Amino acid sequence: MRDDKRTRLLLAVLLAAAFAMITVDARGGARSPLRPLRAAGEAAFGPVQHAVSAAANPVTDFVHGLGHSTADQKQITRLKAENAALREQNETSADARARAGELDKLLHVAALGGYRTVPARVLAFAPRQQGTWSATIDAGSVDGVRPGMTVLGGDGLIGRTTAVGADTATVLLAADPRFTVGVRTPGAGGPGGGGQVGLATGGGAGGFSVQFYDPQADIPLGTPVLTFGSSGGSPFVPGVPLGTVTAVQPTPGSLTRTATVKPYVDYGAIQTVGVVVAPPRTDPRDALVPPK
Numbered sequence: 326m327r328d329d330k331r332t333r334l335l336l337a338v339l340l341a342a343a344f345a346m347i348t349v350d351a352r353g354g355a356r357s358p359l360r361p362l363r364a365a366g367e368a369a370f371g372p373v374q375h376a377v378s379a380a381a382n383p384v385t386d387f388v389h390g391l392g393h394s395t396a397d398q399k400q401i402t403r404l405k406a407e408n409a410a411l412r413e414q415n416e417t418s419a420d421a422r423a424r425a426g427e428l429d430k431l432l433h434v435a436a437l438g439g440y441r442t443v444p445a446r447v448l449a450f451a452p453r454q455q456g457t458w459s460a461t462i463d464a465g466s467v468d469g470v471r472p473g474m475t476v477l478g479g480d481g482l483i484g485r486t487t488a489v490g491a492d493t494a495t496v497l498l499a500a501d502p503r504f505t506v507g508v509r510t511p512g513a514g515g516p517g518g519g520g521q522v523g524l525a526t527g528g529g530a531g532g533f534s535v536q537f538y539d540p541q542a543d544i545p546l547g548t549p550v551l552t553f554g555s556s557g558g559s560p561f562v563p564g565v566p567l568g569t570v571t572a573v574q575p576t577p578g579s580l581t582r583t584a585t586v587k588p589y590v591d592y593g594a595i596q597t598v599g600v601v602v603a604p605p606r607t608d609p610r611d612a613l614v615p616p617k
Contacts, residue, residue, distance in 0.1 A: 430479020
């Protein structure tokens with residue numbers, strides 16, 4: 326217990342002496358009686374302080390100078406350009422992969438249906454504000470394209486050609502309200518029958534409105550709808566998928582039955598299409614009905 330009291334007493338005396346020395350030194354200024362003692366401390370610890378400063382200054386100068394030299398600015402500019410180029414290359418590669426995927430699906434559909442097609446890319450869409458759903462493609466008369474030909478994609482019916490130039494053509498998309506096409510459900514017109522036949526009209530983003538000719542037809546939701554086909558394969562070849570039935574309206578006393586069909590194709594995002602320049606030798610029937 327006495328040791329603790331002695332320690333505290335000694336600490337108090339040392340603190341009092343230190344404060345007294347600081348006060349005397351500060352008031353004395355250059356004539357302070359403690360000046361020799363301060364000089365001795367500077368002589369002892371000054372070299373250490375200078376050594377630390379000498380080691381720290383290059384690091385500080387490097388940090389403050391980073392990016393301010395001409396070489397650094399050129400390096401930063403080059404890195405930014407490389408980063409932008411890599412980003413553009415990545416986006417281009419993703420777009421190329423998407424187009425390749427669409428082309429693979431298109432070729433699969435063409436082979437399965439027996440259609441001879443001319444692949445083409447979508448160059449531009451008509452302004453939707455005008456209520457028109459059409460697109461310009463990079464294939465024309467030099468490729469064998471004529472007005473009134475079926476245009477399809479990997480997911481189904483795209484539309485039909487209207488105006489054709491040497492290197493480009495205009496396609497009226499199936500979503501356009503002016504677009505009509507004869508359709509059927511699986512089994513219609515084939516051996517054994519069982520399907521329904523009707524007329525589909527484009528409805529923009531809302532899908533197709535289909536008038537089936539049998540007012541008593543039983544059309545379950547989810548039923549696939551395909552093109553019926555025109556005489557001679559123009560303007561429509563048979564068997565191209567259109568969409569699936571999502572609603573059937575009751576039509577008492579009517580001569581037809583109305584159904585809403587959701588298209589397989591996203592008409593606002595198509596990039597690669599195929600113009601059918603020759604119809605199939607035989608009707609593909611239901612070969613292109615997408616699996617459930």
